[in-house]
Amino acid sequence: MDYRFETLAIHLGEEPDLWESGDVVAPIHLSSTFAQRGPDEPPRGYRYSRIANPTRDVLERKLAALEGAKYALAFSSGMAAETAVLTALLKPGDHMIAFEDLYGGTKRVLDLFGRRYGVEISFVDATKVENVLEAFTPRTRLIWLESPTNPLLKLCDLEAIAKEAHRRDVKVVVDNTFATPYFQNPLRFGVDVVVHSTTKYINGHSDCLGGAVVLSDGDLYEELSFIRRATGGVLSPFDSYLTLRGLKTLAVRMRQHQENAMRIAEFLEGHPKVIKVHYPGLKSHPQHELAKKQMRGFGGMLSFEIKGGAPEAQRFIRGLKLFLFATSLGGVESLVNIPAKMSHDNLPPEERKRLGIGDNLIRLSVGIENAEDLIGDLERALREI
Numbered sequence: 096m097d098y099r100f101e102t103l104a105i106h107l108g109e110e111p112d113l114w115e116s117g118d119v120v121a122p123i124h125l126s127s128t129f130a131q132r133g134p135d136e137p138p139r140g141y142r143y144s145r146i147a148n149p150t151r152d153v154l155e156r157k158l159a160a161l162e163g164a165k166y167a168l169a170f171s172s173g174m175a176a177e178t179a180v181l182t183a184l185l186k187p188g189d190h191m192i193a194f195e196d197l198y199g200g201t202k203r204v205l206d207l208f209g210r211r212y213g214v215e216i217s218f219v220d221a222t223k224v225e226n227v228l229e230a231f232t233p234r235t236r237l238i239w240l241e242s243p244t245n246p247l248l249k250l251c252d253l254e255a256i257a258k259e260a261h262r263r264d265v266k267v268v269v270d271n272t273f274a275t276p277y278f279q280n281p282l283r284f285g286v287d288v289v290v291h292s293t294t295k296y297i298n299g300h301s302d303c304l305g306g307a308v309v310l311s312d313g314d315l316y317e318e319l320s321f322i323r324r325a326t327g328g329v330l331s332p333f334d335s336y337l338t339l340r341g342l343k344t345l346a347v348r349m350r351q352h353q354e355n356a357m358r359i360a361e362f363l364e365g366h367p368k369v370i371k372v373h374y375p376g377l378k379s380h381p382q383h384e385l386a387k388k389q390m391r392g393f394g395g396m397l398s399f400e401i402k403g404g405a406p407e408a409q410r411f412i413r414g415l416k417l418f419l420f421a422t423s424l425g426g427v428e429s430l431v432n433i434p435a436k437m438s439h440d441n442l443p444p445e446e447r448k449r450l451g452i453g454d455n456l457i458r459l460s461v462g463i464e465n466a467e468d469l470i471g472d473l474e475r476a477l478r479e480i
């Protein structure tokens with residue numbers, strides 16, 4: 096289909112002619128198995144839902160198209176997707192490079208691969224390409240990046256890093272959960288594999304877990320399909336349907352998330368009780384120019400440092416009414432969390448401090464409620480600390 100993002104998100108893979116009944120949304124195929132015509136005849140398109148399922152297939156075709164890729168595989172969670180990619184690309188004794196500012200769960204699984212399979216991992220500040228260059232060893236097989244990162248919204252130059260990696264025959268993986276395919280397509284910059292937690296913006300309604308791997312390399316796709324079939328972390332037909340439903344409105348949601356986040360970032364930046372705001376859309380963000388170059392928008396996530404420490408941060412959170420205190424992000428409702436206490440509580444305090452994740456760092460997932468209402472909520476809570 097030769098259409099643009101919004102149109103593809105709604106129509107691709109769901110053409111009514113695909114089904115005899117003319118459904119305008121993909122039917123939910125709950126069947127775990129599919130009857131074959133006979134032992135001597137070639138199987139129909141489907142055999143068993145762990146291998147492939149028609150509803151999941153529609154989601155995968157849509158995700159691939161929206162990332163500008165050939166293939167996508169949908170998993171039961173973002174972590175299941177990440178585990179499959181690590182399994183496909185690493186073997187015992189390999190070395191990998193990872194951005195030091197990463198989703199806490201990703202650090203946890205990397206740590207597991209390190210301990211169990213002897214994979215050596217160098218965590219670097221990938222905002223500077225030189226730091227990545229210095230970390231290469233002859234055993235380096237993989238670079239794992241996020242851009243923007245969680246929770247400090249740092250960016251890395253995807254094109255420059257991919258170029259250096261390919262010169263050394265090293266694969267590059269980017270977790271594109273924060274930007275979504277609406278604002279950024281890492282494969283366009285030479286990145287090999289994109290992973291998503293579809294739990295977040297892609298589903299967008301905080302009612303379904305899911306993950307995806309998106310890529311154009313046919314051999315790696317075959318290997319990942321094999322790993323998923325062997326290990327079984329597939330997205331269920333019902334969750335595939337929910338994710339498809341969410342995905343249809345990704346573009347309009349992302350535009351609103353971004354508009355609200357921009358207004359809130361500007362409000363916070365001018366507030367006397369706020370020391371610093373981390374949002375790539377602000378001119379004060381150290382990589383604002385890179386954001387404009389490699390992204391088509393700045394997203395709905397931001398974090399900021401409040402004056403004071405843990406007691407002030409906790410009073411602020413208690414003062415909020417609209418922003419719900421919860422982990423996760425990317426849903427229509429606004430959420431607030433304290434990374435030091437939640438997503439990054441598995442890191443030792445000295446490590447958090449080194450990374451800049453203090454007790455006074457507050458992360459917002461800005462929802463699509465009315466922006467005035469959201470700013471009013473923040474203003475009231477700041478007044479009370």
Ligand SMILES: *Cc1c(COP(=O)(O)O)cnc(C)c1O
Nearest residue numbers: 172173174198270272292294305
């Ligand atoms: C949530 C998240 C994950 C993990 O996804 P799950 O669906 O919770 O397993 C990975 N990366 C990022 C950036 C996330 O926000």
